[in-house]
Amino acid sequence: MSNVPVNNGRRRFLTAATAVVGGVGVAGAAVPFIASWNPSARAKAAGAPVEVNIGKIQPGQLIRAEWRGKPVYIVRRTEKTVSNLAKHDDQLRDPDSEKAQQPVYATNAYRSIKPEFLVALGVCTHLGCAPTHHAGDFDQFVEGVPNGFFCPCHGSKFDMAGRVFQGVPAPLNLVVPEHSYINDDTLLIGVAQGDA
Known part of the structure; x- marks a missing residue:
């Protein structure tokens, strides 16, 4: 050493x-x-649930998420928008949502679990185009209705509950996917209310 x-x-x-x-x-x-x-991309495409943070969405604001390769529109409706939903029922093709385009727990006047939030696939039921959200200027398409969705491809119109207006190509209301709330700030798309 x-x-x-x-x-x-x-x-x-x-x-x-x-x-x-x-x-x-x-x-x-x-x-x-x-x-x-x-979850892998394949699992997500096959329908794995998607968590969305909704805690910072402002009243009147729309955010988009993706589930099963399709856009999901999440809108935080204002109190005024919610209270005005019934005022144009006579102009809608399926105002009571009798055709099953939503889960049972969302078969109500708001087509949602919480009246404040609309959760709907952003896919027109006519040919699958993406309707555009119009906040404050939708009355250019439907007189007296300030907010809604307009599909520029063929002119279909939907209200803020995703219900289709009469006289347009789209035959059905927008689809409301299975969804639930983990807490006040987190939405889970793809899992039914009560199963989460």
């Missing part, structure tokens, strides 16, 4: 460098492992 003095600085550097390299290796192995817990 040699009598060479121990270089403690070098020893500490090598120990720290080894720890850093080992930590990077553990993180590199953990990321794909943790990512594997998320």
Whole structure:
């Protein structure tokens, strides 16, 4: 054995460098492992539930999510919008939502679990186009109705409950997907109310 003095600085550097390299290796192995817990693109496309944060949606605002490869419109309706829904029932093709385009728990005047929120597929029931949300200027399409959805492709019109107006190509109301609320700020699309 040699009598060479121990270089403690070098020893500490090598120990720290080894720890850093080992930590990077553990993180590199953990990321794909943790990512594997998320649903795959195939599972999402097949209908895996999708969580949406709705806590910051302002009254009158629409946000979009994607579920099963289709857009889902989530609108936080104002109190005025909710109270005005019944005022144009006589202009609608299916005002009471008798054709099953929504889950049983959403077969009501609002077509939703919570009157404040509309959750509907953003797919026109005529040919599958994407209707445009008009907030405050929808009365250019339907007199006296300030908010709604207009499909520019063929002129179909829907109110803020996703109900179709008479005299347009779309035969049915917008589809309301299965959904539930995890809490006040989180919507779960793809899982029925009561099953969550």
